[in-house]
Amino acid sequence: MVLHHPGAGAAPASSVGDDDFHWDDAAEAELQAIEAAYASAKRRRLPDWTSPTSSEVEKAAMDILGKIESIKTPGPVSLGFDLEWRPFAGRGEPPCKVAVMQLCMEKTLCYVLHIAHSGVPPKLKSLLEDNSSIKVGICIDNDARKMLNDYDICVQPLMDLSILANAKLAGPPKRWSLASLTEMITCKELPKPSNIRMGNWEADVLTKKQLQYAATDAYISWYLYEALQSLPDCNAEAEIKSVKVSTIDFPVFTLVTTDFIFISTIG
Numbered sequence: 001m002v003l004h005h006p007g008a009g010a011a012p013a014s015s016v017g018d019d020d021f022h023w024d025d026a027a028e029a030e031l032q033a034i035e036a037a038y039a040s041a042k043r044r045r046l047p048d049w050t051s052p053t054s055s056e057v058e059k060a061a062m063d064i065l066g067k068i069e070s071i072k073t074p075g076p077v078s079l080g081f082d083l084e085w086r087p088f089a090g091r092g093e094p095p096c097k098v099a100v101m102q103l104c105m106e107k108t109l110c111y112v113l114h115i116a117h118s119g120v121p122p123k124l125k126s127l128l129e130d131n132s133s134i135k136v137g138i139c140i141d142n143d144a145r146k147m148l149n150d151y152d153i154c155v156q157p158l159m160d161l162s163i164l165a166n167a168k169l170a171g172p173p174k175r176w177s178l179a180s181l182t183e184m185i186t187c188k189e190l191p192k193p194s195n196i197r198m199g200n201w202e203a204d205v206l207t208k209k210q211l212q213y214a215a216t217d218a219y220i221s222w223y224l225y226e227a228l229q230s231l232p233d234c235n236a237e238a239e240i241k242s243v244k245v246s247t248i249d250f251p252v253f254t255l256v257t258t259d260f261i262f263i264s265t266i267g
Contacts, residue, residue, distance in 0.1 A: 054121045060111050061123040064103060068132050076157065078229075080104035080222030081135035083143045084201040084214055097150040099201035100210075102218035105133070110215040116202045120151045128155045136225040137218075138162055138178045161224055168231040182220055185227055190220060 068077045084100040099116035113124070120128075127133070128147070136159045137143060144155040162176040169184070182190040196213045206214075 054118045057113050057115065057118040058121045058123045060113060061127045064105065064111065065127055067105065076132055076134040077105060078222055078225050079133040079135050080218040081137045081140060081143065082217045082221060083146060086200055086202050087198050098146055100214055102214045104218040104222045110219050112211055112214045114206060120153055125153055128153050131157060134159050136161060137221040138176060138181065159225065161221065164225065164228050167233055168228045170234045178217065178220060181224055185224055
């Protein structure tokens with residue numbers, strides 16, 4: 001929208017009748033107020049929960065790579081990994097691409113990256129394909145295959161928490177879900193509201209509930225991996241028993257910067 005008007009003090013157009021409009025000081029002041037309000041609206045900040053640009057996702061990936069490098073461990077650092085995408089494409093359309101990627105490697109921070117709008121820039125690709133971190137999650141092979149199909153990214157190395165749980169927990173092997181494994185290890189139920197899980201992850205701006213859901217999944221994946229790794233491998237003949245590693249309170253996440261979607265646990 002562009003508003004055109006004569007400059008302040010400009011002479012009015014020549015009269016063509018008694019009802020002709022004359023530009024006076026009051027009209028000029030009113031128009032300037034309208035233009036100022038419009039300019040202010042254009043400069044107004046986006047909502048706090050806004051999608052990241054490619055450069056912001058690059059910064060997030062560099063932050064994670066820097067933290068991995070600073071951790072002196074003999075093996076790869078664990079990285080909770082999860083994806084979200086819109087479950088239903090339109091009739092006759094190909095499946096929806098991955099829209100959101102969640103990464104977590106510690107108790108206090110979780111990254112939720114809206115790659116539907118930023119894409120996968122080089123530093124993030126390097127992080128996902130680098131052997132310095134092991135990406136952990138339930139049925140993570142499926143997520144890795146989805147990233148390969150959608151973005152030509154080979155996510156590696158991987159650890160399926162279901163396989164790890166069967167190696168660590170006594171009893172017959174099971175196909176664990178994230179919710180069932182969380183309940184087994186922590187004796188707490190992991191909320192999985194279908195209206196959030198099946199929602200539109202391609203939206204321009206994700207809701208706080210979507211971000212909370214996404215961040216929690218990545219955090220729990222990382223937490224369960226660390227908890228299971230602390231257990232000895234089970235004996236196949238061992239007595240079936242319930243294992244409770246520790247209590248856990250699901251964190252409430254809060255936005256700490258608007259440069260990119262960057263989530264931090266409270267406390």
